[in-house]
Amino acid sequence: MIIDEVLAQAKKENRSVLTEIEAKQILFEAGINCTDTRLAPTKEKAVAIAEEIGYPVVLKVSSVDITHKSDAGGVKVNLKNKEEVENAFDEIMASCKKVQPNADIEGISVQGMAKPGLEIIMGMIKDDTFGPVVMFGLGGVLVEVLKDVSFRIVPIEKADAVEMTNEIQGKKLLEGYRGQPPADVAYLQDMLVKLSNFVHQTPQINEIDMNPLFAYEDGAVVVDARIILED
Amino acid sequence: MMDLFFKPRSVAVVGASSNPKKDGNIILQNIINSDFSGDIYPINPGADEVLGLKAYPSVKDVPGDVDLAVFIIPAKFCVDAMKACGEKGVKAVIIEAMGFAEVGGEGTELQRQIVEIAKEKNIRVIGPNCSGIVSRDITTSFFPFKDVPRGNAVLIGQSGLLAAGMSSDLVVNKSLAINKVCSIGNKCDVNENDLLEYFGDDPQTEVISMYLESIADGARFVPIAKRVAAKKPVIFLKGGRTEAGARAAQSHTGSMASDTKIVEAAIKQAGLIQAEDFTDIKDWAKVFSTQPIPKGNRVAIVTAAGSVGVVVSDICAEHGLEMPKLTDMTVERLKDVFPPNMPPANPVDLWYSIEKLGLVKTLETTLAAPLEDPDIDAAVLILAGMSYTMPVLDEKTVQKITAKYQKPVIICMLVGYNEYKNRIMEELGRDLPVFTSIRSGVLALSKLCKYGMQRNKNAG
Structure with missing residues (x-):
C-alpha cells in the first residue's frame, strides 16, 4: 500500500508534513482524482516525465522545507516544450537555493497542467x-x-x-x-x-x-x- | 442500567436531613411525594429517623438492596460514600453536591477519584454538580416538587440550578407536560449520549429538549443523536458558542473552521432542531408535545384585525411558511361570516363575524373551515386579551376545534388587559401553545413544519 509506505517514510524522517507528491499519491489511492504529479531529481528526468505526461506541464519545487513555493520562485506553469521545461528547472533551483539556502530540496515535481475550472x-x-x-x-x-x-x-x-x-x-x-x-x-x-x-x-x-x-x-x-x- | 436511575426499586439519600431548609430534606420529601413505592433509606450517621423513615449511618448498613443512591453531602465526603456504595453493590449514583471539576484544583481530584471507583465497581454516576431527576416516578431535585405530570416531553440540562428552576416553573405553572427532567452537571460518567439513547427508546418520551454547555463525546454524539432524531424531535440548545477558531491549525481548512460552525454542522447532520435561547427549548417542546406533526408548510392565519394578518404573513414568509389561497369550498363556507363586499381570504378576518355572532360561533366556522381545507397544513390564531374572548376559554372552543383535525394550531396574543391575558395564558396555555409575540409563535410553528416536511421526505 502506497499510503502505508508514505506514512512510514515520513515517520522515519521524523516529519509531519508530506510533500505534494506524497499527498497526491495518497489521495489518488483513496480514489480522488489528482493531476499526474511525479518527482524529477534531475533536469533530464523532468523532460522525460513531461514528454510522458504530455505538454503543457507545471514544475514545482519539491521540498518539505518550502511551504510557500510561489514566494520562493518555485513554481512555473504552462511549460509547452522541452526547452521551456529545462529553463524552468534551472530557474526554480536557482531561485529556491537563493531564497532558502538551507532548504532540503529533493527535486522538482512535474505535473500535468489542469485546464482551468x-x-x-x-x-x-x-x-x-x-x-x-x-x-x-x-x-x-x-x-x-x-x-x-x-x-x-x-x-x-x-x-x-x-x-x-x-x-x-x-x-x-x-x-x-x-x-x-x-x-x-x-x-x-x-x-x-x-x-x-x-x-x-x-x-x-x-x-x-x-x-x-x-x-x-x-x-x-x-x-x-x-x-x-x-x- | 439507566432504568436504575429512572425506575429504581429502592433508593438511599446520603445526607438526608430533618431540617426542612436543607437540600437533604427537600430531596427526601420529593421522593416521598412522588409515586415512588419502593424502599427509601435516609443515610445520616447522626439521626435515627428522618421524615418518619428509619435512618442508617452508611449505605453499607442498609438491610435490603439499594438500586440508587443520591448524594447530597459536601464534596470531600463523596469519595467515601462512593466506596461504601461499591461495597454495598449499588450500581447507580446521583451526586448533586458541588465542588468538583467545576471549581478545579482539589475538586478535579475528587471527581477523578469518584470516576475511578465508578469504573472499578461498575457504578453509573450522574453528576456531580447537578440537580438529578424530576419525574412522577421519582424526583431527586433539591427544588421542592409536587404533582409532576406524566407528560410526553423530556428535558436534559447540563446546569443543575437551571434545570431545577425551569422544571419547577413548568410543573407549577402546568405549562409543559413534562415526563422527565434530567440534569447531568459535570457528567463525569453519564452524559447526553447515554440519556439520548435511553429517552430515544423510552415509549413515554415523545419530544426531547436539551441544553448543553459542552459535548462529552462528539464522535458518538452525531450517530446517536441522528438515530434518535429520526424517531422523535430533539430540540437542542448549545451554550458557549464562539466564532473564535481557537485551533492551531496549519491548514487552510483549519483556518476556516470555528466551534460554532462545526457544532452547527453536527446539529444539521444529526437532524436536531437548533434552539437559540432557553425560551425556545420550552416553547418548542410545548408545540411539539401538544401539536400534530404537519405534512407541509401551508399556513392559514385567523385574526380579528386585518393589519395583524399582514404582519403575520410577512413573518411567516420570512420563516419559510407559505400562505396559500383558500380553496373554493372553504371560501364558500366562510361567505356567511364575511361582510357582503369582502370576499373571504387568507388571512381570515374575523371582526365582522365577531360583532355579529360572538367569538365562539365565529371560530366554529372561521377556524374549523381553514383546518378542513386540503391546501392548509397548519394555522396561526390571533387572539386578544379582551372580555369577548373569555367565552372561548369557558367553552374550550379552540381545544374542541383543534382536537377534530390532525393539524397544528398555534395561538399568538398581542393586545389586551392583563386580567384576560393571564387567563388565556393559564387556561388555554395549558392545552395549547400560546405566545405573546408573533415572531416567537411563527418561529416555533416553522420548526414544526420543517420537521414534518423532513420526516415526510425521509419516509419517501
Missing part, C-alpha cells in the same frame, strides 16, 4: 470535540473573505455531501452562473464521501487541504494538496 476547496481537520470533520467551499478570494464553507462530521453519507454543496451561499456558481458551464456537483459530492471514508480509516492524518481543486462540467481534479500528519 471552477475553483473549489475541500479539506479535513480534527476537532477536539467531534474528531475528523470534512469541509467544502468555493476556492479563491471569496472563500477567504466570506468563509463560505460547509462542514460535516466524519463519517459522512452521500446525503450529507449533498447538503454540504447545497449549503454554501455561492451555490449558484456551482450551478453555472452567467453562461459558465455548471460544475459536476455529483462528482464533487462523491469526492467528499471518498475523502471522509479515507480519513475515517486513516487516523494518522491530522489535516488535509485540497486547494485548489478544479471542477468541470464532467469530473474534477485536485491541483494542489497538502497533508499534515499527527505529531
Whole structure:
C-alpha cells in the first residue's frame, strides 16, 4: 500500500508534513482524482516525465522545507516544450537555493497542467470535540473573505455531501452562473464521501487541504494538496 | 442500567436531613411525594429517623438492596460514600453536591477519584454538580416538587440550578407536560449520549429538549443523536458558542473552521432542531408535545384585525411558511361570516363575524373551515386579551376545534388587559401553545413544519 509506505517514510524522517507528491499519491489511492504529479531529481528526468505526461506541464519545487513555493520562485506553469521545461528547472533551483539556502530540496515535481475550472476547496481537520470533520467551499478570494464553507462530521453519507454543496451561499456558481458551464456537483459530492471514508480509516492524518481543486462540467481534479500528519 | 436511575426499586439519600431548609430534606420529601413505592433509606450517621423513615449511618448498613443512591453531602465526603456504595453493590449514583471539576484544583481530584471507583465497581454516576431527576416516578431535585405530570416531553440540562428552576416553573405553572427532567452537571460518567439513547427508546418520551454547555463525546454524539432524531424531535440548545477558531491549525481548512460552525454542522447532520435561547427549548417542546406533526408548510392565519394578518404573513414568509389561497369550498363556507363586499381570504378576518355572532360561533366556522381545507397544513390564531374572548376559554372552543383535525394550531396574543391575558395564558396555555409575540409563535410553528416536511421526505 502506497499510503502505508508514505506514512512510514515520513515517520522515519521524523516529519509531519508530506510533500505534494506524497499527498497526491495518497489521495489518488483513496480514489480522488489528482493531476499526474511525479518527482524529477534531475533536469533530464523532468523532460522525460513531461514528454510522458504530455505538454503543457507545471514544475514545482519539491521540498518539505518550502511551504510557500510561489514566494520562493518555485513554481512555473504552462511549460509547452522541452526547452521551456529545462529553463524552468534551472530557474526554480536557482531561485529556491537563493531564497532558502538551507532548504532540503529533493527535486522538482512535474505535473500535468489542469485546464482551468471552477475553483473549489475541500479539506479535513480534527476537532477536539467531534474528531475528523470534512469541509467544502468555493476556492479563491471569496472563500477567504466570506468563509463560505460547509462542514460535516466524519463519517459522512452521500446525503450529507449533498447538503454540504447545497449549503454554501455561492451555490449558484456551482450551478453555472452567467453562461459558465455548471460544475459536476455529483462528482464533487462523491469526492467528499471518498475523502471522509479515507480519513475515517486513516487516523494518522491530522489535516488535509485540497486547494485548489478544479471542477468541470464532467469530473474534477485536485491541483494542489497538502497533508499534515499527527505529531 | 439507566432504568436504575429512572425506575429504581429502592433508593438511599446520603445526607438526608430533618431540617426542612436543607437540600437533604427537600430531596427526601420529593421522593416521598412522588409515586415512588419502593424502599427509601435516609443515610445520616447522626439521626435515627428522618421524615418518619428509619435512618442508617452508611449505605453499607442498609438491610435490603439499594438500586440508587443520591448524594447530597459536601464534596470531600463523596469519595467515601462512593466506596461504601461499591461495597454495598449499588450500581447507580446521583451526586448533586458541588465542588468538583467545576471549581478545579482539589475538586478535579475528587471527581477523578469518584470516576475511578465508578469504573472499578461498575457504578453509573450522574453528576456531580447537578440537580438529578424530576419525574412522577421519582424526583431527586433539591427544588421542592409536587404533582409532576406524566407528560410526553423530556428535558436534559447540563446546569443543575437551571434545570431545577425551569422544571419547577413548568410543573407549577402546568405549562409543559413534562415526563422527565434530567440534569447531568459535570457528567463525569453519564452524559447526553447515554440519556439520548435511553429517552430515544423510552415509549413515554415523545419530544426531547436539551441544553448543553459542552459535548462529552462528539464522535458518538452525531450517530446517536441522528438515530434518535429520526424517531422523535430533539430540540437542542448549545451554550458557549464562539466564532473564535481557537485551533492551531496549519491548514487552510483549519483556518476556516470555528466551534460554532462545526457544532452547527453536527446539529444539521444529526437532524436536531437548533434552539437559540432557553425560551425556545420550552416553547418548542410545548408545540411539539401538544401539536400534530404537519405534512407541509401551508399556513392559514385567523385574526380579528386585518393589519395583524399582514404582519403575520410577512413573518411567516420570512420563516419559510407559505400562505396559500383558500380553496373554493372553504371560501364558500366562510361567505356567511364575511361582510357582503369582502370576499373571504387568507388571512381570515374575523371582526365582522365577531360583532355579529360572538367569538365562539365565529371560530366554529372561521377556524374549523381553514383546518378542513386540503391546501392548509397548519394555522396561526390571533387572539386578544379582551372580555369577548373569555367565552372561548369557558367553552374550550379552540381545544374542541383543534382536537377534530390532525393539524397544528398555534395561538399568538398581542393586545389586551392583563386580567384576560393571564387567563388565556393559564387556561388555554395549558392545552395549547400560546405566545405573546408573533415572531416567537411563527418561529416555533416553522420548526414544526420543517420537521414534518423532513420526516415526510425521509419516509419517501
